[in-house]
Amino acid sequence: MVLDSPLPQLDHLFDYRIPPELADSATPGVRVTVPLRSAGRVARGYIVETVDEADGFEGELSPLDSVVSPVPVLTPEVWALARRAADRAAGGASDILRLAIPGRQVRVEKAWQAAQSTPVRPDPVDSPGITGYAxxxxxxxxxxxxxxxxxxxxxxxxxxxxxxxxxxxxxxxxxxxxxxxxxxxxxxxxxxxxxxxxxxxxxxxxxxxxxxxxxxxxxxxxxxxxxxxxxxxxxxxxxxxxxxxxxxxxxxxxxxxxxxxxxxxxxxxxxxxxxxxxxxxxxxxxxxxxxxxxxxxxxxxxxxxxxxxxxxxGPERATSPRVLVTATADHDDQAATARIPSMAWRQAKEAIATGPVLVQVARPGYAPVTACATCSSAARCTVCAGPLGIARAGAAPSCTLCGAIAAGWACPTCEGTNLRLVTRGTGRTAEELGRAFPGVPVIIADGERQVTAVDARPALVIATRGAEPIAAGGYAAVLLLDGDRMLAAEHLRIGEDCLRWWSNAAALARRGAPVVLTGVTGDLARALATWTQQAFASAELLDRRALRFPPAVRAASVFGDATAVADAIAEVRDLPGANILGPTPAEEGVRAILRIDYAHAGNAARLLRGAVIRNATKRRKAPPGKAGYRPPPTLKVRFDDPEILS
Missing domain, CATH: 3.40.50.300 (P-loop containing nucleotide triphosphate hydrolases)
Structure with a gap:
């Protein structure tokens, strides 16, 4: 059986004896409780398989404590998946099972068991074609x-x-x-x-x-x-x-x-x-x-x-939205770099008469980021140094991290006391467009306002990326604003992410409707305008291979105190093609990064998992004045860490 425990040293199968009174209900996949040999504790787990004899063990096995439920919730396929996925990621199978199997609900389970007593013969299902594909x-x-x-x-x-x-x-x-x-x-x-x-x-x-x-x-x-x-x-x-x-x-x-x-x-x-x-x-x-x-x-x-x-x-017939790039269409440099260029205004004005217009922005809120109006230095909170923003029209500036009101704020650089808006969120954008299109309903869709669908009547829909509602019949126009601000994020995948955000929004437009991309040029704008996202992904992969960045290779972050990280890295340093970066200071101790080819990544995961287990079972001295206290293990391993690309 497998124990439901986060301790890495317990991430293996255990043998227990099935008492005669539990023989009928103790079948593979059911939830059980078992005794642990220390302090009379009882642990939960799942039976993985039952056998007549324990291989290589001649002593007396401890008996199962109880069968929690007779329902076999752990299937052999899910167990095999959890075990292999955990081994690939240098983790524990029980952590994956905790995600895969919901907590037991007794009333629900009993009702389900009662329903299973009546066999059901399902009606036949028709086999449709796949529209748009050969x-x-x-x-x-x-x-x-x-x-x-x-x-x-x-x-x-x-x-x-x-x-x-x-x-x-x-x-x-x-x-x-x-x-x-x-x-x-x-x-x-x-x-x-x-x-x-x-x-x-x-x-x-x-x-x-x-x-x-x-x-x-x-x-x-x-x-x-x-x-x-x-x-x-x-x-x-x-x-x-x-x-x-x-x-x-x-x-x-x-x-x-x-x-x-x-x-x-x-x-x-x-x-x-x-x-x-x-x-x-x-x-x-x-x-x-x-x-x-x-x-x-x-x-x-x-x-x-x-x-x-x-x-x-791909689809049987190539179809793509009509994408317009303002930075290449506007001959006036000032118009091309405006947040809403003149061409975008024209397209929105023409489209609003025939249906809803989607406006995608980078951030929710009113003005998430502000700066000094005199010297343009970023406005920071005097309490925690977090960025200052304005939550709604007329509100006082406040910290977006700790919430402190910036009363009497003065710029530490030039001593200016006035703020200007650096970024405009959904609220400020809705306010500006509402004045520009009087009488047109304005709908905001973001994390605070969850709107999943709008009808075909004229409206301005201001949405953050990923929160765009579906419009009946499609949008009459789509404006993709703040592209330059989205690309400013310090992340290796930001180009890939932006192209995905913009493409998903463009796919909501009705056939032939304009999709206007503002503030972006180059390969990204070209990939969206020509709907050749696959070519962009191929070029990105070539760059990653040259730099040995994921996913061209597998990478793992190793966190912990300096000694633990050094011991873990020593285990994998000599693997073929292994490349170690760091260690560098982290929030808790240090972090080292392992880069390795896929062919040897499985062996690296096994060795790093062994290092985690050894670190977890290592005796650690209690700090002075804390007798009996045992510091927790610090070594952690994360394969395919998205922070590596930040």
Missing amino acids: GDLAQRIAAHERLAVDAIPAVVQVDGDSWVGAWALSLAQMAARTVAAGESAIIVVPTYRDVDQMLAALSGFLPADRITRVDASQPNAERYRGFLDCLSEIPRVIVGNRSAVYAPASRLGLIVVFDDGDPLYSEPLTPYVHARDAALIRQEQSGAALVLAGHTRSVDVQRLVDIGWVTAI
């Missing part, structure tokens, strides 16, 4: 191939008055075909907005009892009910966010990850396994088809295409 795509999915699919940039109407991205319709048709063939499908999307679109698209092809939603935004009882439904033998479509990739599925035939470049797929909890990587491992273990879809292609997927691991598939 028949080759359906054949490849049926053959369980690995594919990188370019999504169609459009919005479509489904199930009455609902509008979704064309990508959702395509994925729903793929999933329906899979269910019709007697197999299950898992569709992983980044946000709840995307989940809602997928559910709306699937409702036109499958009955409700064949669609299961599993994501962290659900109430605990609802999430556990959905998880239990996934244990059924009836083929179904499972839709959710990053943890849905671990959902149990009967006869898995298709795994889909949409927009894999979204940072929400990066798991913030140890062992930090990216949903795309978990999907790749699960596809290899199960033999199911794998579809990595999106309007853009991440550099990680481009690497898989280049090495032949996945096959690139």
